[in-house]
Amino acid sequence: DQQVKQNSxxxxxxxxxxxxxxxxxxxxxxxxxLWYKKYPAEGPTFLISISSIKDKNEDGRFTVFLNKSAxxxxxxxVPSQPGDSAVYFxxxxxxxxxxxxxxxxxxRLSVLP
Amino acid sequence: xxxxxxxxxxxxxKEGQNVTLSCEQNLNHDAMYWYRQDPGQGLRLIYYSQIxxxxxxxxxxxxxxxxxEKKESFPLTVTSAQKNPTxxxxxxxxxxxxxxxxxxxxxxRLTVV
Numbered sequence: 276d277q278q279v280k281q282n283s284x285x286x287x288x289x290x291x292x293x294x295x296x297x298x299x300x301x302x303x304x305x306x307x308x309l310w311y312k313k314y315p316a317e318g319p320t321f322l323i324s325i326s327s328i329k330d331k332n333e334d335g336r337f338t339v340f341l342n343k344s345a346x347x348x349x350x351x352x353v354p355s356q357p358g359d360s361a362v363y364f365x366x367x368x369x370x371x372x373x374x375x376x377x378x379x380x381x382x383r384l385s386v387l388p
Numbered sequence: 389x390x391x392x393x394x395x396x397x398x399x400x401x402k403e404g405q406n407v408t409l410s411c412e413q414n415l416n417h418d419a420m421y422w423y424r425q426d427p428g429q430g431l432r433l434i435y436y437s438q439i440x441x442x443x444x445x446x447x448x449x450x451x452x453x454x455x456x457e458k459k460e461s462f463p464l465t466v467t468s469a470q471k472n473p474t475x476x477x478x479x480x481x482x483x484x485x486x487x488x489x490x491x492x493x494x495x496x497r498l499t500v501v
Contacts (some may be wrong), residue, residue: 280429284428309489309490311492316472316476316495316497317479317494317495318392318394318480318493319431319478319492320492320496321489321490324489328491333456364430364431366490374482375421375433375436375444375446376421376433376482376490377409377433378423378430378431378432379430380429380430381429
């Protein structure tokens, strides 16, 4: 029973356009959410996070939106660049000491030149 | 340079043999984690440890064992009881507290031959 879902296994976007990656979660007790980017045969790298007390967090080209009532978050990348092509994982945790991270299955983003 | 180091990057094992994957961090993080990634799948939690000499099973702990004798080190042993050990293994660490993100190593690809 997946607690964190990313229903789109893949997404293709033209360079310069917006990429929108979606994530849904089932446990309303999650209160901290993260996005990671992963290239093949490498470890994931942290991109951006958001606490449940916020509905938006922005860092350069990356913006994460959180809709708690819908238990949904999304990552927007504007403008998309070919180097953004990777697998993106959504993760959630309970923001307390001693809690682990729960990851979604990932979405493979391809940014086409 | 602070970071988290996994070794070796590639590992081959004969069926029936135990093998230990190394994970070391110099970030002074309390929490450490082991995840497994299979082709086309997300990250599944094997074990995690929030403090020295303590660890908890994750979702897929069967056939694996860990130890946490030092804050910096969290080795994972893949035993012969693990039915499908061929996978990409990722170690991570975090401060373990509020608003923490996980930092990942570069991964170890284990292949059973």
